[in-house]
Amino acid sequence: MFPWIIFGLVAVPLVLVAFVATRRRTAAGEHPADEDAQEQLLTEQEFAEAEAYQAKWHEEDKERYRQERLP
Secondary structure, three states: OHHHHHHHHHHHHHHHHHHHHHHHHHHHHHOOOOOOHHHHHHHHHHHHHHHHHHHHHHHHHHHHHHHOOOO
16 A cells, blocks of 8 residues: 555656646747747648648548448
């Protein structure tokens, strides 16, 4: 029982710290510090276009799946 308490008090905070550090690094990579407003707007537009394409592809994939004949 005691080793599990130690594990919970040590491992869980380490995992949380690693998760937060990874999230910060990802956010910083999406918007570099020297990026101006025009570049940031372009980046946001590219992300929006990518998400729209992904949604379109997902809908087409669902339609293809419905049209397949299962044996």
